[in-house]
Amino acid sequence: MIYTILNTLILVSLILMIIKLILGPTAWDRVLAFASISSKISLLSLVYAITKGFYVMIDIIIIFLVLNLWGVVIISRFLERSKKND
Template identity: 35%
Template sequence: MTFLETALFVIAIYIALVLVRVILGPTIWDRLLGLNAISAKIIMSIVIFSIITEQPYLLDVALVYALLGFIGTVLIARFIEKKGDIS
């Protein structure tokens, strides 16, 4: 295992640990917090993977994620806040 593969492995373990918080989380906001943390970690993993395999075009996926994961989180948060009205 090279250094970067080890780093990818460690981030995978972090994702599994945050997933425990998503599953256990007493309220829906804890789950949303876990979703947010996992989305940041997935972006890191995509960047590491693109450096390991030397395929720079994979970075586009990370760019799309950085923009769209945000929209999903904010939509769910506003949906819960307004008790069901999306506007």
């Protein structure tokens, strides 16, 4: 029961972040929405892994989060450098 409520709340916030990703007025808003979406997907996967007992998935989720962090840093550096060139 509690996992259903948790999943529903995460999905609602995920939908709101997808809307922010599409409608974000600046590139920085889109980068933050992308990072938030990736974190929420990881959180949904973590809840699923715990409820079903697939504890091996936790390692995969951690790797996904690290790759997400690197992606956000790379995109941020790219946006920062392109802003300096303008």
